[in-house]
Amino acid sequence: MKKAIIILNIFLYFNIVLKAQTAERTYYLTTNILSPFSGMNKSSATLNALLPVFSNIEYGFTLSGGYFKNYHFVESRLTLGKSNDYNFIPQIQFGYNFLVIDYFKKNQNGFYIGANIRYWDYINKYTKTQRHNISPSIDLGYIWKKNRFIVDVRLNQNFAIFTKTNIENAKSGFDFSFSPMPELSPVLPFFSINLGYKFGQVEKKK
Amino acid sequence: MKKTFLLILLTTMLFGCKKDWLDYSPIDMYSANIDYKDSDAPKHLNVAAVSIQPSKTDKQETRNTIKSMVEKIKSEHNDIQVIVFGELILEWYYDSESIDVYQKQMAETIPGTSTDFIKNVAIANNVNIVFGLTEIDTITQNIYNTQVLIRNNGDIVKYRKRNLNQTDLDNKMTAGNELVITEIEGIRAAMFICSDMQSDKITKEIADAKVDVILHSLTSSTDLNTNISYVGTQMNTWIVFANRFGTEGDYSYTGFTHIINPAGTISERAVGNGVYVYRRLGIFNK
Numbered sequence: 001m002k003k004a005i006i007i008l009n010i011f012l013y014f015n016i017v018l019k020a021q022t023a024e025r026t027y028y029l030t031t032n033i034l035s036p037f038s039g040m041n042k043s044s045a046t047l048n049a050l051l052p053v054f055s056n057i058e059y060g061f062t063l064s065g066g067y068f069k070n071y072h073f074v075e076s077r078l079t080l081g082k083s084n085d086y087n088f089i090p091q092i093q094f095g096y097n098f099l100v101i102d103y104f105k106k107n108q109n110g111f112y113i114g115a116n117i118r119y120w121d122y123i124n125k126y127t128k129t130q131r132h133n134i135s136p137s138i139d140l141g142y143i144w145k146k147n148r149f150i151v152d153v154r155l156n157q158n159f160a161i162f163t164k165t166n167i168e169n170a171k172s173g174f175d176f177s178f179s180p181m182p183e184l185s186p187v188l189p190f191f192s193i194n195l196g197y198k199f200g201q202v203e204k205k206k
Numbered sequence: 207m208k209k210t211f212l213l214i215l216l217t218t219m220l221f222g223c224k225k226d227w228l229d230y231s232p233i234d235m236y237s238a239n240i241d242y243k244d245s246d247a248p249k250h251l252n253v254a255a256v257s258i259q260p261s262k263t264d265k266q267e268t269r270n271t272i273k274s275m276v277e278k279i280k281s282e283h284n285d286i287q288v289i290v291f292g293e294l295i296l297e298w299y300y301d302s303e304s305i306d307v308y309q310k311q312m313a314e315t316i317p318g319t320s321t322d323f324i325k326n327v328a329i330a331n332n333v334n335i336v337f338g339l340t341e342i343d344t345i346t347q348n349i350y351n352t353q354v355l356i357r358n359n360g361d362i363v364k365y366r367k368r369n370l371n372q373t374d375l376d377n378k379m380t381a382g383n384e385l386v387i388t389e390i391e392g393i394r395a396a397m398f399i400c401s402d403m404q405s406d407k408i409t410k411e412i413a414d415a416k417v418d419v420i421l422h423s424l425t426s427s428t429d430l431n432t433n434i435s436y437v438g439t440q441m442n443t444w445i446v447f448a449n450r451f452g453t454e455g456d457y458s459y460t461g462f463t464h465i466i467n468p469a470g471t472i473s474e475r476a477v478g479n480g481v482y483v484y485r486r487l488g489i490f491n492k
Contacts, residue, residue, distance in 0.1 A: 039231060048229035049430075057233050083231035085406045086413075086440060122233065126413035127442035131237055131470075163238035167442060169247075169490060170469035173238030180236035181430040188232075 030196025032062040039083040056192035071103040091120040114139040135161045152194040228404045234436040242467035244488020256482040257461035259452035291337035292450040293423040309377045313342035338423040348380040365397030369405035400424035416492040419444040438470030451479040
């Protein structure tokens with residue numbers, strides 16, 4: 001758990017440092033358009049299993065906020081929802097992304113790569129248990145900016161997971177893991193489509 | 207008009223299809239492996255979950271298979287206390303060629319031929335045996351997807367599946383109407399059949415009953431994660447998860463069989479025909 005707090009603090013610190021260094025910044029807010037549909041009872045086992053793969057395993061309402069500086073952007077995401085009636089799953093994520101093609105070619109290309117860390121608390125309301133999970137990932141995506149509107153399409157590949165629970169006599173665990181359903185697919189990136197709006201000064205490229 | 211249609215569609219999606227049926231999502235089985243330290247628990251129960259291939263029509267052949275597996279487990283683990291077999295394990299789960307009559311043809315009363323046979327096996331091996339079969343009520347002629355526990359003294363405890371899935375309905379099964387919690391050597395055990403786990407109401411009842419172990423007879427081909435169990439993260443208690451093997455018409459079963467710890471991690475796992483998993487479960491006071 002200490003390790004998890006340290007990693008989260010590093011991301012928060014990174015946010016603060018970037019803010020301090022830039023005079024021109026553009027803030028944005030986006031939401032994952034598919035997450036409200038994940039976890040709804042759809043009377044289809046296939047839909048229940050596969051739709052969350054296309055909502056970045058975010059369930060319920062997602063709000064992400066961040067800002068751009070030149071070829072970089074950092075982001076925080078908050079999700080509140082459930083996958084079933086017996087649980088509640090708040091999630092917090094922090095990420096950094098780099099507009100790699102734009103950096104080398106200066107052509108306004110929106111392709112980016114980045115890293116993300118996700119924390120979620122799987123709360124079983126009936127058994128009153130909690131599972132605290134932390135999972136790092138790499139991101140690939142493309143972001144379109146039209147005036148102040150943003151469309152962000154992203155693939156997020158987790159590669160490890162740490163879990164700690166309040167279940168008595170249970171230990172914490174850590175695994176390298178590329179998929180929650182390895183028998184279906186040993187590597188399973190999560191897809192998301194995010195729509196949003198930019199605030200503040202529009203960037204001027206150097 | 208378009209707006210009204212969209213509003214109705216959205217409202218229907220959000221609220222219209224609400225019924226007591228749970229399905230699982232990737233996050234329900236997304237966790238690191240978590241070990242469960244139970245060696246110093248105040249109570250223990252030695253259990254096995256078994257996967258076998260039932261004959262389609264020859265119940266005596268299947269009963270003999272059950273007897274052989276019980277004797278094999280007993281010879282390898284003399285301290286065994288409970289052995290769990292799958293759902294409707296005396297016959298096929300579903301026969302598409304004779305949907306209307308197959309389960310009724312295979313049905314029997316409880317007590318009946320099969321329970322009498324297994325009772326002798328239980329007494330001879332001094333072990334509690336749990337298995338599923340199609341039960342018929344001779345008065346109403348209703349058939350039930352039933353799980354029986356035959357104690358090592360010959361007593362029978364019976365549970366009728368409550369949360370029927372589409373295959374059960376196609377099989378013309380009638381739903382049971384009560385939770386069955388029983389004690390085995392001082393341990394609180396819930397009787398449980400397959401898609402009972404997909405009922406929110408039953409999930410809540412079992413959580414409230416604070417059972418020590420769920421005796422889960424099922425039929426499943428959904429093997430998505432060999433380390434973390436979605437029913438394990440749902441129930442947070444020991445689960446003895448016994449499946450079936452074989453090809454039955456259009457359906458194939460690999461026989462994956464588990465013992466799942468209260469943290470949702472699969473402690474023991476076997477796949478195939480005539481296989482079993484064994485574990486000494488540590489039970490703490492709840």
